[in-house]
Amino acid sequence: MNKSQNKVLLHICCAPCSASSMKVLHTNYNVSFYWYNPNIWDFDEYKKRKDSAIKYAKELNITFYEHQNFVYNYKIWEKESLETCKLCYCLRLAKVALFAKSNNFDFFTTSLLSSPYQKHDLVKQISENISSQYLVKFLYADFREFFYEGKNELKQKGYYTQKYCACNKSYKERFENK
Ligand code: SF4
Incomplete structure (x- = not known):
């Protein structure tokens, strides 16, 4: 398999999750990272995760793209529920899919599929829907x-x-038992 013919844009939610993804992808795919995680609470945390992701891209000599900097709307993410997580996944995955399409990647995928703490089947289902809607291949x-x-x-x-x-809701649940 020719790696250069299998360009994958990996949405990277954080460095540790992308390390798991790279264990699967590195042999057969030419991977670039895409950072778009606009609701990380708070800005210090956002910066720590992003800096760590950039450092990992440099270590692997991987191209690092990003959509935008920290944009936080407290009200939207106040209540975590399945619907909020759905919106959160949709926002991020739609952005990576569109970027993959506009920049001639063969596939998009996401490091959200690495964590046992994420809603894996929902991430997969949303990615598949976006793939059909935007006509860009999703690599599951x-x-x-x-x-x-x-x-x-x-x-x-x-x-x-x-x-x-x-x-911020996930922060409160972890540290404030809410
Ligand atoms: S808990 Fe849900 S809404 Fe909050 S960041 Fe995680 S996936 Fe997104």
Whole structure:
């Protein structure tokens, strides 16, 4: 298989999750990273995750694209529910799919498929819907098998590893028992 003919745009939610994804993708795909995670609470946390993702891209010599900087609307993400997570996934995955299409990638996929804490089937279903809607191929793989291996490897190298999903509600649930 010729890697250059299999250009994949990987939406990277954080460095540890992308490490699991790369364990699956690196052999057969020419991967670039795409950063779009606008609801990480708060800005310091956003910066830590983004800096860590950039550092990982540099370590692997991978191109790092980003859509925009921190934009936070407190009201939208106040209540975590299945519907809020759905919106959160849709926003991020639609952005990566459109970028993949406009920039001639063969596939898009996401490191959200790495974490056992994410709603895996929902991420997959939304990605498939977006793929059909925007006519850009989605590369599905279950990266969860390598989640702890990837995360531990990066932790040992001194990478930042977060303690909650991303939005302020997930922060409160983790640290304030709400
Ligand atoms: S819990 Fe995670 S997936 Fe759900 S809305 Fe918050 S950041 Fe998004």
